Amino acid sequence: MIYTIDILGTIAFAISGTLIALEKRMDLFGVLIIASVTAVGGGAIRDVIIGNTPISCLKDVSYTYTIISSSILTIVFKSKINYLRKSLFLFDTIGIGLYTLIGIEKAIEVNLHPIIAIAIGTISASFGGVIRDILCNEIPVIFRKEIYATACILGGISYFILSFYNLDRMLIFIISGSIIITARLIAVKFKISLPSLYKS
Amino acid sequence: MIYTIDILGTIAFAISGTLIALEKRMDLFGVLIIASVTAVGGGAIRDVIIGNTPISCLKDVSYTYTIISSSILTIVFKSKINYLRKSLFLFDTIGIGLYTLIGIEKAIEVNLHPIIAIAIGTISASFGGVIRDILCNEIPVIFRKEIYATACILGGISYFILSFYNLDRMLIFIISGSIIITARLIAVKFKISLPSLYKS
Amino acid sequence: MIYTIDILGTIAFAISGTLIALEKRMDLFGVLIIASVTAVGGGAIRDVIIGNTPISCLKDVSYTYTIISSSILTIVFKSKINYLRKSLFLFDTIGIGLYTLIGIEKAIEVNLHPIIAIAIGTISASFGGVIRDILCNEIPVIFRKEIYATACILGGISYFILSFYNLDRMLIFIISGSIIITARLIAVKFKISLPSLYKS
Numbered sequence: 268m269i270y271t272i273d274i275l276g277t278i279a280f281a282i283s284g285t286l287i288a289l290e291k292r293m294d295l296f297g298v299l300i301i302a303s304v305t306a307v308g309g310g311a312i313r314d315v316i317i318g319n320t321p322i323s324c325l326k327d328v329s330y331t332y333t334i335i336s337s338s339i340l341t342i343v344f345k346s347k348i349n350y351l352r353k354s355l356f357l358f359d360t361i362g363i364g365l366y367t368l369i370g371i372e373k374a375i376e377v378n379l380h381p382i383i384a385i386a387i388g389t390i391s392a393s394f395g396g397v398i399r400d401i402l403c404n405e406i407p408v409i410f411r412k413e414i415y416a417t418a419c420i421l422g423g424i425s426y427f428i429l430s431f432y433n434l435d436r437m438l439i440f441i442i443s444g445s446i447i448i449t450a451r452l453i454a455v456k457f458k459i460s461l462p463s464l465y466k467s
Numbered sequence: 468m469i470y471t472i473d474i475l476g477t478i479a480f481a482i483s484g485t486l487i488a489l490e491k492r493m494d495l496f497g498v499l500i501i502a503s504v505t506a507v508g509g510g511a512i513r514d515v516i517i518g519n520t521p522i523s524c525l526k527d528v529s530y531t532y533t534i535i536s537s538s539i540l541t542i543v544f545k546s547k548i549n550y551l552r553k554s555l556f557l558f559d560t561i562g563i564g565l566y567t568l569i570g571i572e573k574a575i576e577v578n579l580h581p582i583i584a585i586a587i588g589t590i591s592a593s594f595g596g597v598i599r600d601i602l603c604n605e606i607p608v609i610f611r612k613e614i615y616a617t618a619c620i621l622g623g624i625s626y627f628i629l630s631f632y633n634l635d636r637m638l639i640f641i642i643s644g645s646i647i648i649t650a651r652l653i654a655v656k657f658k659i660s661l662p663s664l665y666k667s
Numbered sequence: 668m669i670y671t672i673d674i675l676g677t678i679a680f681a682i683s684g685t686l687i688a689l690e691k692r693m694d695l696f697g698v699l700i701i702a703s704v705t706a707v708g709g710g711a712i713r714d715v716i717i718g719n720t721p722i723s724c725l726k727d728v729s730y731t732y733t734i735i736s737s738s739i740l741t742i743v744f745k746s747k748i749n750y751l752r753k754s755l756f757l758f759d760t761i762g763i764g765l766y767t768l769i770g771i772e773k774a775i776e777v778n779l780h781p782i783i784a785i786a787i788g789t790i791s792a793s794f795g796g797v798i799r800d801i802l803c804n805e806i807p808v809i810f811r812k813e814i815y816a817t818a819c820i821l822g823g824i825s826y827f828i829l830s831f832y833n834l835d836r837m838l839i840f841i842i843s844g845s846i847i848i849t850a851r852l853i854a855v856k857f858k859i860s861l862p863s864l865y866k867s
Contacts, residue, residue, distance in 0.1 A: 288610070291606065291610075291611075292611065293606075293610045293611055294610070294611060294612065294660070294661035295661045296609065296610065296616045296617070296661060297607075297609070297610025297611060300610060301610070311516065315515055315516065315715055315720075316711065316715065316720065316721065316722050316725060317720060317721045317722075317725065318518075318718075318720025318721050318722075320515075320516065320517060320518025320520075320720075321516065321517045321518050321577050321579060322516050322517075322518075325516065325517065325574075325579055325583050325587070326579070328580040328582055328583055331582055331583065331586065374725075377721050379721060379725055379726070380728040382728055382731055383725050383728055383731065386731065387725070397802075401601060401801060401802065402597075402601065402606070402607065402610070403606060404604065404605065404606045404804065405804065406691065406693075406802070406803060406804045407697075407802065409696065409697070410688070410691075410693045410694070410696065410697025410700060410701070410802070411691075411692065411693055411694060411697060412694065416696045417696070460694070461694035461695050461696060488810070491806065491810075491811075492811065493810045493811055494810070494811060494812065494860070494861035495861050496809065496810065496816045496817070496861060497807075497809070497810025497811060500810060501810070511716065515715055515716065518718075520715075520716065520717060520718025520720075521716065521717045521718050521777050521779060522716050522717075522718075525716065525717065525774075525779055525783050525787070526779070528780040528782055528783055531782055531783065531786065601801060602797075602801065602806070602807065602810070603806060604804065604805065604806045
């Protein structure tokens with residue numbers, strides 16, 4: 268089940284990367300690169316800084332197939348993609364929940380402190396978008412208009428609280444994943460975001 | 468011979484980085500950094516993601532000497548560099564061929580899938596330029612106007628086809644390297660590039 | 668004592684990152700990320716390229732506490748921060764000296780050539796600011812208006828000269844650290860910087 272969620276998240280991330288690259292008038296090569304970094308960039312940074320190499324996305328070629336096919340289908344059916352908007356948003360949100368938790372577990376495996384582990388989980392879920400924005404020469408959108416980092420952090424905290432009570436791993440995953448997903452859905456529905464700290 | 472090609476490629480990459488940094492009105496330190504990342508950045512990303520650390524360019528100080536001297540000579544003889552344009556383009560193209568194949572072999576050494584290996588070869592050859600463009604605050608030129616990624620991918624495919632027939636390693640290197648070089652020379656001569664996917 | 672200097676340097680770097688992120692109208696999450704990369708980004712690149720993983724800043728959670736509290740205090744007392752300008756500049760300069768020397772020693776530990784070690788020391792001290800500027804969509808200021816790279820390089824060279832005479836490690840640290848600090852203070856006082864290589 269985790270694998271299915273992972274692939275659905277990869278599809279959602281790859282499609283979002285493709286759409287942004289198309290807006291920037293990139294060619295096929297550029298689009299595929301942007302789709303790839305959006306999909307696997309967060310996990311890549313996580314693996315590189317904790318020393319988990321070769322990084323995970325290189326070890327399983329199905330990510331490559333998923334990204335290339337999602338990206339090409341998006342290019343071909345670009346005008347129709349709007350119909351999938353809601354499903355994609357859902358996949359994206361579920362993906363974020365999963366990547367946060369996987370990031371936290373990988374950090375725990377190398378004996379890092381819970382606070383560091385939550386930071387690494389958040390990085391895993393959000394830095395694909397950061398690299399995408401940098402390659403597109405934009406200030407990362409997540410730094411200006413908080414979209415989901417707070418949700419990841421909330422989920423991360425619940426992960427550690429639940430672990431403290433020695434609950435079953437799958438149960439912890441489901442509860443803290445649901446917290447991340449719910450927090451983000453609520454934030455988007457009610458247009459809640461962190462305030463800009465700029466005072467003019 | 469491979470070592471000579473490697474150094475010639477490094478010179479060509481360092482000079483191209485220097486010229487772009489000069490246009491951006493950087494000082495000596497900035498110019499040297501841009502020259503270095505252009506020359507060794509692709510291989511650095513390759514080594515970091517496959518876990519080959521300390522990364523290769525740190526292990527052999529001759530790259531540093533080559534980059535610093537190429538860069539300083541370019542600054543001093545800037546007005547004359549145009550006479551070398553054709554040779555530099557040739558070194559650059561041969562370098563790309565070599566870096567692609569070295570990248571593929573390093574990926575195979577850590578047991579990665581052929582498709583992943585070709586991606587890593589292409590990254591080795593092209594991401595020096597990507598980092599250069601990001602540090603210069605530009606959208607990477609390679610994402611908009613395909614220059615050589617397709618050539619790298621063609622060469623990578625031939626590498627694996629030839630390996631399948633158990634040919635001699637040096638022969639495989641020469642044939643697939645020549646394919647990369649020829650593909651790029653033809654593309655530049657006839658101004659072939661991937662079409663932008665943007666439809667206005 | 669080294670640990671104290673390290674923390675003071677981290678505070679100075681985190682505050683400088685926070686101030687720049689505030690100018691870019693980022694939200695709290697963006698500000699914390701920029702503060703963190705400014706403070707630990709140089710050391711992170713150093714650790715990643717020499718293969719020292721998990722990277723050091725993940726292993727000691729006190730950096731995280733230091734960065735978060737420095738950043739939040741800066742946000743709250745933003746209008747008062749100007750009174751600390753001189754102390755911050757001093758902490759920053761001392762931090763640069765320390766990070767250069769620590770970078771050099773980590774490079775020596777993995778048997779890298781002195782010239783490479785000096786380059787890694789300089790990267791440790793200066794690339795936090797480079798990543799900060801890239802995330803803020805600016806050409807890194809250090810590439811245009813040399814602030815301290817030359818000081819780091821001078822200090823690195825003295826480190827190796829002194830090591831050649833087998834002096835005590837702490838003495839070498841103090842002398843070459845002082846050279847870096849003095850060189851930077853003089854450069855700033857007399858507004859010395861590398862000339863732009865651009866000729867219009």
